[in-house]
Every structure is written in structure tokens, then in C-alpha cells.
Amino acid sequence: MSDGSRSRSLRSKSLVSRNVCPPVSFAAPSSTSSQEAIKIVAPGSKLSGLTPAELALLRQKQSKLVKDALSTLSLLTAKHAHNALNATLIFAQYEAGSAVCIHPAGWILTCSHCFGDDEEEYEIVEKRRWLLFYTGMAVQVECRQWDLVRDLALLKIIAIESDAGEDGDIPIFSFVSRSLRAPTSRSPIVCIGQPGRDDLESTSSKRTKYNLVEVSKGTFRGMIPGANPHENSEIGTLKHDAWTYWGHSGAPLLLEEDGTLVGLHSSWDDQTMMRHGVPLIAIKQFVQQHLTTTPVQSTSASAEF
Template sequence: MATRRSTRNISQKSSGLKLNTSASTPQGSSLPQASNASNFHSQISFLSSSTSISAKSTGLPKRDLSLLLKKQRLLKTSTPQALDALDPHLRSALSATLVFAQSEAGTAFCISFTGLLLTCSHCVSEDPSDLEENRTKWLLFASGRVVQAKCIAYDHIRDLALLQIISAEERQNPLAGSSTNGEASQITFPFLTISPIPPKKNTQIICIGHPGDEDLEASKPGVKTNYDVIHISYGRYRGIAEGADVQDNSEIGALMHDSWTYWGHSGAPLCTKKDGLVVGMHSSWDDETGMRRGVAWEAITEFLKEHGDPHVIQGIGDGVVGSSKETPILVE
């Protein structure tokens, strides 16, 4: 079976490497204790609105910084129009989606008001052996708000990674579905809720992702796609591929869907069109059949249960992951 990862780096490396537990959860790091806003605020540094995003404040090379600022300008222009075009109950899905700042593209989405992000492991590091040098990433929310996040859990078999925002640009113009209450708006982030149950086959879904700006199928390099930084597409959940292990997405995602995607959509949330709940994540596509593939709800929920410590995660059927404002990941 031919498969293509939906990032611009499509080279496939062996998935036989085992990641040491200490690499999955960095020594000395933990998920934020978010029992109250003041405790959480102390764990995130903020880039002052009076301080421009610069090479000094981000540590990025000039080329990478230029790309980040370009994406920010485009998002600030296009996202308000995209929000207006969405049904009100789906606007929070767009607000909670992020794009990676680097040229290889990639998508992520926030699953907690405390700034926990979920994405594909290959968006963070294609190979587990290179994780340490790739652990920290710069991303932008759909609003254009710049954040820095650190990988705190990594599973290259499921193709999932969990990141924690560690610094963020002070927010000036919150998007729909976001808190606007003074200090609280600075220390909370728009987030998506994980569905309490898996989707039924042929459920209508929405996919929100970051298509790359270069046409990788053109006969010559450098041809631009002219896609928006964030693209919204609709389709249906087509079930789990025959014979696939739902917990193994190392070669190709077990989930099938037919929403439009492009390189850079890896990590894009797949949400039900009816209520905007997360039921999967786009990761790859089968270039023999054209079917889009992804990480299934079953793998996402198991991953979150395994890496949700020190927060309580109970039976998925009892509640909704990420819906509580008492803990970053909680099934009530």
C-alpha cells in the first residue's frame, strides 16, 4: 500500500524504534496544575504586547521568523472572514486550531483551556531519535496569536504527540468562543472538546488544517499553491480500514475520511459537523485509493488516558475529555 504523510516531509523512516519513557515525558516537566488561574499563569511566560515578535524574543533565525510573521499577517486577515462563514457552533473549532510556524507546515489543536495541544508525532519529529532537538515548537492560533509549546508526550506508533504551551503572545483581539475577561483572557486558550463516544460510519465531519504553500506535485519546484493558511473542508467519516490496528498509525492512519486535505494537514482536527466534537485527527493519505487517513478516536482517547497524569481520566463513556475547567484533561 502506498502512503503519504500529510506534511511536506514525506520521507518514511523505520517505525521499529522504541522510545524510552524518559523521552516521552521530559524529566522535570509535568502537565500544568490548573486548579486556579493564578497558578496556571505563573507557568506560562508572555510576550508583552509592547515587545514585537523578534529574533531576540523567539530565538528564531531570520528566515523562520519572517515566515512566522507572514503566516500571522495572513491569519489576521483571513480568519475573521472564515469565522463569519462558519455555523456558530463550529467557530470554536477554528479558534482552537493552530498551525506550525516552520516551513514544513503541520497542524495542531488545543484540547484544554490551559494550553494543551494535540498533533501528530511526525509533525514534532519524524524520527523518535531526533525528538530532543525538535521538542520545542512555535505555532500560531487561527487568530494569529503566537505561542511556543514543548512536547511532553510522544507516541510514534499511534502517531500522536501532546504539547504544552510554555510562552504566548499577549492577546489583543480574542476570537469567537474565547474568554474576553481581562486577565483571564491572557491565561486561557480556546479549545476543542473530545467526543465522549466514537463516531458512526458516514458521520458528517469538518476538517480544519494548514495546507502547505508549495505545490509538491508540480513538475518544477517553487510553484505556489495559493491556499489560505488555514483551510476548512467537509466530508464524512468512512470507518476504520479493513485489517487495520486502530492503535498503530506508524505507516498510515487507521481511520478513513474523505474531507479534502493537502500536505500540512497532518494534525488537523476531525470534528462532527453536528456539534463540533473531536472524533479523529488527519494524518496521511493513501495515494492508491485517494482515501484520506487519520488517527482514530480510540487511539486519541487511549493516548490521553496514558499521558494525562497527574490529572484524573476515568471511563470515556462517562463524560467528555477536555470539557472541564477544573483540570486540563478530565473525563467527568
């Protein structure tokens, strides 16, 4: 293998158990690579853009994720399911939220309302956030595209906390492919995401007992009849019944059979108790509009970019 194609798996002694497959590997740079540089930050450093309280919360979440990594991994058995877990991220800040990597260069999808419920709020919020993989690895992302109507946001990883990569190395992230077809009614699906710490169903200030990353199973329940699938600002037009909580916004909805992406969880109807999400057709058009990259393939299915 030539130096140009050399790759190294991440082995962060402080974070990753030897029994846990890391969500990123590193490749030596090549003269033909045009990938945007990603800053490598030493573990334990002061992370940019965070207040002391925010950094402390990130470290708390990080420690719990490391502790629970093996038990989280045990919830899934298929190889493509492990890949989906590796591609899922959670927001490190108090407000929670979830996301999923869709390209090995570190392009990530989440719901637009994770960065603001309207244009006025989006204009004033910080566009850079820290996210965590289920292994506890931290990455900094920047919101590059924000679509209020579709309820989608495209993020780019710009920094990674790691002791594995060398200066100039190129991180290669685990990712999920978009499904080549829309799901059929009652298709089994998997949802992976962060429920959230606060119990919104309690009348008093109370914490939930949920793990930071939860895996739930359910089925695709069709679309809202007559709705425009690209209009998800009020409620997602996709319907599903996998368990979610308020922090699951942006969590990937994946076909159980192959781990491909068919939607993002976004909302729920408090009248019918039905869960809702952003459908595949809206995701495909959004990605095609805003992300132009070299086509890639996952181990389970081809991806379209």
C-alpha cells in the same frame, strides 16, 4: 464576581479584530491554582528559538492570518464550529503542520511525525515550536510526549504573544472535547488545518493558492479492516474523505453536529486517494495515559480527562 474568578478577554490591538472572538481569555491567579505558568511576550518582540528567517516567516504568516481572519470565520456558522476554529493551530515554520487544543490550560495534540518521522530524528529536532491561531496570535509550545506508533504528540503552551494579560495572569484557551462515542459510517465531519505552501503535485517549484487555514467537510469512512487502531505509524487507521493537503497533518477531525473531536488527520493513500487519520480510541488512550488534569466541560459537550 470575586477577583479569584475574574477573567478578561484578549484584546490585542495589533492583531485581533473586534469582530473576531479571541482564542484565549485571561484569569487572575488564585491561591488554589496549580496551573503551570505561561510566559506572556509583548507583541512584536523577538521570539525565542527562531532564526531571523524563521521569525520573518512567522510574521508573514501572522499578517496573512490577521487579514483573512474574518473570511475564515465566515466559513463556519455554528457556535461549536467557531469554538473548534478557535482551538485549531498551525505550525509557523516552513514545514507546515496543524494541531488542536484539547484543554483550557494549553494542552495540544498533533501528529508525532510533525516532530520527527522516527526516534532518531525526534532525538535531534527542536522540541519547542511556535504555532499560530487563525487570528494570528502566536504561542510557543513544547513537546512533552511523543508516540511514534500511535502517531500522536502532546504539546504544552509555554509562552503567548499578547498585550492583554497582566503579569501572573492565567491564560484560558479555547479547546475541543473528545467525542463521547466513535463516529458511525458516513457521519459528516469537518477538518480544519493548514494545507501547506508548496504544490507537491507540480513538477516545478510552485506555490499553492490555498489559505493558511482551510475548512473542509466530508464524511467518516470507517476504519481499515482488521487493523490495530493504535498502530498508525505507516498510515492512519481511520478513513475519511474531507479534503486535505500535506500540511494538514495533525488537523482535527470533528463531528459536524457538535464539534467534538473524533480523530486527527495524518496521511493519505496515493493508490486509493483515501484520506486517513488517527482514530478516537487511540487519542483517548494516549491522553488518559499522559495527561492528568482537572475535568473540564466545553459549551458543547463534556470532556474526559
